[in-house]
Amino acid sequence: MRSKINHYDAATPRKSAPRGARQCHTEGVKRSIPTEAADRQPALTRAEARVQLYARQDPLAFATSTAVEIAEASSTSDATVARTARKLGFHGVREWKRVCADSVDSTLGLDALLRVRLDNLSKAKSVKSSGGLARQVLASSAEALLALAEILESSALDHGVDELVNARRVLVYGLGAAYHVAEYLSLALERVGVDARAVTGSGHTLADAIPRLRSDDVSIVLAPRLLFPDIVWYAAESAQRCAATILVTTEPAPERLRQSTITLRLPSTAQVVADDTILTLALADVFVAAIARQEPNRSLATRQAVQMFRDRIYSGQRCDSR
Known part of the structure; x- marks a missing residue:
């Protein structure tokens, strides 16, 4: 279960790093998060600002969550998550997640990467046997290949x-x-x-x-x-x-x-x-x-x-x- 973000400052931008980056902490590691289109600081509702804050606070969790899970963690809805992505200039939630993933890939060691993948497997209800594990890994591989075809x-x-x-x-x-x-x-x-x-x-x-x-x-x-x-x-x-x-x-x-x-x-x-x-x-x-x-x-x-x-x-x- 992913912890929810702190709401007290959700609509207030934090003190920012140099233009083009945001400083966040995930698992004790300082990360520089590129915001690309988000640097334009469009007018966001309080709910949309909470989604943006979640991406800044924990880019790894954001990148590895579904839109529904992001909505739950930010106390919003999946429609709000999609709307926020478009407001920030992304083509969709998938592109926003990719930008967050790119920002943390270089800081993830082999052990941390394996922990992330094991965490993703633990969330899958179908992984109760080797057969279920095989289907999940193969489905994930197919998803990655489709993402390659798209980009x-x-x-x-x-x-x-x-x-x-x-x-x-x-x-x-x-x-x-x-x-x-x-x-x-x-x-x-x-x-x-x-x-x-x-x-x-x-x-x-x-x-x-x-x-x-x-x-x-x-x-x-x-x-x-x-x-x-x-x-x-x-x-x-x-x-x-x-x-x-x-x-x-x-x-x-x-x-x-x-x-x-x-x-x-x-x-x-x-x-x-x-x-x-x-x-x-x-x-x-x-x-x-x-x-x-x-x-x-x-x-x-x-x-x-x-x-x-x-x-x-x-x-x-x-x-x-x-």
Whole structure:
């Protein structure tokens, strides 16, 4: 059960941080909350002000709650929640929740993220068995994938696919779990006729990875959850050295990367049970399908060559077993 907000100052704006941010406390961690359109301070009713205050006081709870739960926590109605979102300049409650989720993603460690997801599971009445758990996790994954389809910017995606189709070589960079997605994507790209390599590295090992970047390379940088300093540094070097750099992340790109990379934003997974890895894998499949559609002959010829070798290997194994 979520605690309700304090109402005594609900209609009175708090002392604010520098323009573009609000300071809130969630689980003892100070967070800077971007308000975007909310900075315009539209005239709100007392009920609407309570909804806005709830988002400021506890952005994580706001991002992981339904409209009905937000209404209950702010002693309003779900219609008031939707109306407040529109007044603040958001397209809807979902966009407002995404902004709040983006603001807390970078402060959530792996343990805190797991606690949030376990809390979301505990609220689901259907999770009483492994089967119920499976349905909830899979439904959450489907919800995250639909959110990806909604926010994926078509022009940026088209630009990225065009660069990949014409690339002499593609380098796919990832750290940690993202490196395994980079391996998957590089293999999938090779199977549609694109010369691709998976690369990783942090700290001093980047000194070995950076010189390998060539001017005719296209670089994909996978940072599905956080833009660590090493990732930002690699992406900045890649943007200077390569023909094109595609950045995949949930976070807004830093100013120095905003103009120099093709940025594809992923939806935050802080408010769902699904892991962000599934979104990165899905986007990898989108890249491959788009390339195959643009270059069907090359893609089919490459697949046929791979299948021919598979058949020969399998045939040889059957002969040896006799």
